[in-house]
Amino acid sequence: MQLDKPADICLSIGCQIQKNAPMSEHTSFRIGGPADLLVTVPDAAKMGQVKSIFDKEEIPVLILGNGTNMLVSDKGIEGVVIKADAQRIQPELRDGLVFCQGGVPLKKLCRFARDNGMSGLEFAYGIPGTVGGAVYMNAGAFNGQMSDVLFWAEAYFDDSGIVRVEQDKLNLGYRHSVFMEKRGVVTGAAFLLKPDIPEKIDLRMEEFMRRRREKQPLEYPSAGSFFKRPKGFFAGALIESSGLKGKTVGGAQVSEKHAGFIINTGGATCNDVQRLADALIKCVMRDHQVMLQPEVCFIGRE
Numbered sequence: 001m002q003l004d005k006p007a008d009i010c011l012s013i014g015c016q017i018q019k020n021a022p023m024s025e026h027t028s029f030r031i032g033g034p035a036d037l038l039v040t041v042p043d044a045a046k047m048g049q050v051k052s053i054f055d056k057e058e059i060p061v062l063i064l065g066n067g068t069n070m071l072v073s074d075k076g077i078e079g080v081v082i083k084a085d086a087q088r089i090q091p092e093l094r095d096g097l098v099f100c101q102g103g104v105p106l107k108k109l110c111r112f113a114r115d116n117g118m119s120g121l122e123f124a125y126g127i128p129g130t131v132g133g134a135v136y137m138n139a140g141a142f143n144g145q146m147s148d149v150l151f152w153a154e155a156y157f158d159d160s161g162i163v164r165v166e167q168d169k170l171n172l173g174y175r176h177s178v179f180m181e182k183r184g185v186v187t188g189a190a191f192l193l194k195p196d197i198p199e200k201i202d203l204r205m206e207e208f209m210r211r212r213r214e215k216q217p218l219e220y221p222s223a224g225s226f227f228k229r230p231k232g233f234f235a236g237a238l239i240e241s242s243g244l245k246g247k248t249v250g251g252a253q254v255s256e257k258h259a260g261f262i263i264n265t266g267g268a269t270c271n272d273v274q275r276l277a278d279a280l281i282k283c284v285m286r287d288h289q290v291m292l293q294p295e296v297c298f299i300g301r302e
């Protein structure tokens, strides 16, 4: 794979380049071998342009948000990982909507909405991903989800470049969006929120955060709830009633605090997590006749 030429083009348009970038440093699980190349773009709108540079060379591309819903192979990732550096980028008010670039942390968006007296994103405050990752996943918590407030999204598609996708074309379902179907790169999103008093919004945000701290093993690396919620059940409750709380494979463990979380207790490999997840799927199927499906995206070399 010839990475030097496209890497040089990326450098010339202001991107940062890292060869053999350890993905354990870029995922909340703290697991994963090296990506052949990590390209950090200074602006989410450039993600599509950078993707097309590698597409032309037929180099596999992965879009990375904050790496909080990913399990990366111990053998790493073939090709290029593209990430937006949005440290200095602020959300903004546009025509009564709150607009935000894809690479911005969700937390920053929630705080901006609160400070401007806009309610509706409180549920998302403790979700540790980016706006792009949350739109892509239709992330949700505490009976709220992105589809409740998302008005439109901007995304790069291979065949059309950057386009605005209106609400009715977003195909938002449970942890699903049109961007999964059409390989769209979310570069920005606009949210329709309701006016409210910042102090009241803040109280709700802090209450959701308190409930997370109380119920979730935030002191350990993880990718959040490992499995999707099966219809009519909770994955954590099924795992717990199969007596699997605390079950360990290598450094991976079913959290004692919340059985829906697989945590990295130190030095866990992707292989440990996969073996543990397979065991959970089998036992839950045997005991409850329910098929658990991972919510976490497995990525990288087999």
Ligand SMILES: Cc1cc2nc3c(=O)[nH]c(=O)nc-3n(C[C@H](O)[C@H](O)[C@H](O)COP(=O)(O)OP(=O)(O)OC[C@H]3O[C@@H](n4cnc5c(N)ncnc54)[C@H](O)[C@@H]3O)c2cc1C
Pocket: 028, 062, 063, 064, 065, 066, 067, 068, 069, 070, 102, 103, 126, 127, 128, 129, 130, 131, 132, 133, 134, 135, 136, 137, 138, 139, 140, 141, 179, 184, 185, 186, 187, 216, 218, 222, 223, 224, 225, 297
């Ligand atoms: C402690 C903890 C708690 C969590 N709680 C919740 C919760 O309450 N609810 C919830 O829904 N999730 C939760 N998660 C999971 C995760 O934070 C969400 O799924 C989040 O939306 C992922 O965003 P990200 O930017 O980290 O995406 P990543 O993990 O980087 O990527 C996830 C997927 O999205 C794709 N992607 C990322 N950015 C883009 C983009 N701009 N365009 C196109 N594709 C993109 C990636 O290619 C990948 O397929 C939690 C995770 C942790 C660690």
